[in-house]
Amino acid sequence: MPSAIPLVEPYTHVPETKEQLDWAHLTNIDLSKYGTPEGNNELSQVLIRAIKTKGFFYVTNFGISQKDVDQQFALGQAFYKLPLEERLEYVADLDAGNYTGYRPAGRRPLTGGIPEKIEMWNMSTEDGQIRQPLPQPLDFYRDDIENFSKALHDKILDPLNHLIALALELPEDHFKDLHRWDKNDESHLRYMKYSKFSPEEVDALKDNLWIRGHTDLGSWTLLFRQPVAGLQIRDPETKGWKWAKPLDGSLTINAGDALSYLTGGYIKSTVHRVAVPPKDQQDVDRLGLMYFTRPQNEVLLKTVDSPLLQREGYSQNDFEAGGHEVPTMEEFTKLKQKWNQRKGVSGEQAEGQQILPGVIEKRLAKKPTKRARKAAQQLRLELARNAKIDQRQRKYSSLDEEGLNGEQQTIFDLVVKQGKSVFFTGPAGTGKSVLLKKIIRSLSTKYLGDDSRIGVTASTGLAALNIGGTTLHQFAGIGLGEAPTVMLIQNISKKKINLWRWLNVDVLIIDEISMIDCVLFDKLDAIARELRQIDLPFGGIQLIITGDFFQLPPVRKGSDDGSPKFCFESEMWNQAIHHTIGLSQIYRQRDPEFTVMLNQIREGRLSPTTIEKFRELHRPLADNGVEATELFPLRRQADQANSRRLRKINGVAHHYHAEDGGIITNEDTRKGLLSGCAPESLALKKGAQVMLTQNFDETLVNGSQGRVIGFANKDTFSSSQWEDEACEPQSSALTLHPVVRFLTQDGDSLVHICAPVEWAIEQYVPDPLDPDRWIVEKLATRTQVPLLLAWALSIHKAQGQTLERVRVDLGRVFERGQAYVALSRATSMEGLQVVSFDPSKVTVHPRVKTFYASLSKG
Structure with missing residues (x-):
């Protein structure tokens, strides 16, 4: 008897969606x-x-x-x-x-x-x-x-x-x-x-x-x-x-x-x-x-012999360009299907699906063509990402955790050991920069020295140099960042190194976040998601963000009333940040009373006692050989003040002109990258007050102040000969460098000759000759004497600096946060002179107060 025909129920298509979707036009x-x-x-x-x-x-x-x-x-x-x-x-x-x-x-x-x-x-x-x-x-x-x-x-x-x-x-x-x-x-x-x-x-x-x-x-x-x-x-x-x-x-x-x-x-x-x-x-x-x-x-899978392809320049695929055996379709299919179906491996862990690592790895040891080098870059991205699964389980014995207090240790564990995205904040002088540098060093250890996986950035060039990084804009490849997001993505995609940087990075560090606005933050999130093809905040990149929103606000004016749009107002802020932690232990100011006064300035709530104390600081500072650095709201005001003081000194001016280099040849672009480091031209005289702009050792650091006591050749210099400041160079034919008596934090002084040093804006790129190595490219370099005239500084330039002797005229400030940034540069009341103290100049943006109030409640 014939078997019965199996019953198959007809399939009914469901209705189409009524939602207005962004349909492709095919x-x-x-x-x-x-x-x-x-x-x-x-x-x-x-x-x-x-x-x-x-x-x-x-x-x-x-x-x-x-x-x-x-x-x-x-x-x-x-x-x-x-x-x-x-x-x-x-x-x-x-x-x-x-x-x-x-x-x-x-x-x-x-x-x-x-x-x-x-x-x-x-x-x-x-x-x-x-x-x-x-x-x-x-x-x-x-x-x-x-x-x-x-x-x-x-x-x-x-x-x-x-x-x-x-x-x-x-x-x-x-x-x-x-x-x-x-x-x-x-x-x-x-x-x-x-x-x-x-x-x-x-x-x-x-x-x-x-x-x-x-x-x-x-x-x-x-x-x-x-x-x-x-x-x-x-x-x-x-x-x-x-x-x-x-x-x-x-x-x-x-x-x-x-x-x-x-x-x-x-x-x-x-x-x-x-x-x-x-x-x-x-x-x-x-x-x-x-x-x-x-x-x-x-x-x-070899390229067909097509006249059209020959004319268009498509004569080799990535296998052939590498000079390696071309797989059969069966080989390619089995290997890639095996890769795609690894059990228990999430899509995030298997990022970069367009190239099969098992196939490409053996075919791209050499890359004689641009297209082959591009394929090799993609391969290395894949291999690096696959290695994450194992590397994140490693226990590292050489992490830089020494000297951290409890608050700092909590942050360190979250970001380095657990891979969490964290915003840590706190008043000036709480060790944010010190902690950040320890985190950067430890991440380098965690990623086995592959620093290309760590994007070290800051909102300004000076802040970036302080942590050994680059500006956020330079890292992102977005120029000024003013263009629409779609255009920024297109521009990044056209420059393979910018695209590679976004694809390869695991951790993005942003210092001095207060000067980044929420519009840019949201743009960067959209760029990361699109380029990495991962629909998670910042495309799955771990964020380590630090700064103090009570300090200088974003330069851009974005809201209808002309006020700044802070980064924490971004649509993506709460989604991107897993933990927010405030540091409270002050290191910069050694006087508990001064710490309380500065916290009141920071939060815009001054007690009568604090107001009176600041008014008492109008008195002149004791003369110890180094005048107090005067802080101005605008850079041109500081430059004018320094020029006036230098002209008043009798004597010969020694001029130092920077030597610039790097692979970027566009002069404007290079100058923009180097704007946060040393000046193009520097004139100094004996008696000029200066500030060090490089770290020499634990005693002489970026921000150390001093006075030029003469000029000497570095090869014949001996500090002992200059203790009485009577030594002079024997030959004017020698190359002379400034000799400076620096004031140290313990009140002592130290004589040091300041020969030119190099600043470099660097990026990590794949070695075109070796797929297993990364090399450092210097985008822009500047070699210059590491000094600035320091009778005066702009408040913007001073942000992040520690100054032993400071003079602030509050009558000149005009922006919220300026008073706090200026006053908190000082390490003590003994080294601070305050002119025209006006409580009305001490202002805090109400949205910043609300933001920090919500953190304290949480």
């Missing part, structure tokens, strides 16, 4: 035009443009009935209605890189610790037949499934391969012969189920993605219309994400890695992802029907 390939010379020529040009501009396109009128398509959806639905125990009998050998069969859900964790809910059923053919075991009811419909797969080849893939050959000026059957239906390959039909998430799971899913950004490894991917929106495409030009609209009667098709290799990179394998559906479709499962086609197993 080209349509109308195959009704295919088959005539004129139609083929027209379609070949339309197709090649579509692939090169978007990578995805629609195909309509492809000759397969909707009834046949719906039957495959119904069979997919029937498969997923089978008991899980039965489906598990058909699990593919995923660990070996085999996709044929069932792939259960939960293979990878998603962001937020949510288990993935994606299941796959893949059916491949051998010599034109499906030979793998099939459960019922699929086994009963085996012939229908085979015929459907063959129809895809005959009616869609063969025409597409024909059209591509025409576009590349190849024999018409060139690509068809590489994709023969009756030959062994890894092509397969897939039923793919995305199970719905609960509202709580959606909230916990940090990046809102079912599948992260990736490319497909084959030649073509055919996606049949699925009304539940989810597919998102990254535009190759703007790098923005667009939703792919499910059009009636259409197929959505994209090119994959194999076509990219076969065309030497001319055809791009476009990045795409699957997002959680819109809210009106989040209550249903999403069933996908797709077909993945690949060249035959024995096909070598």
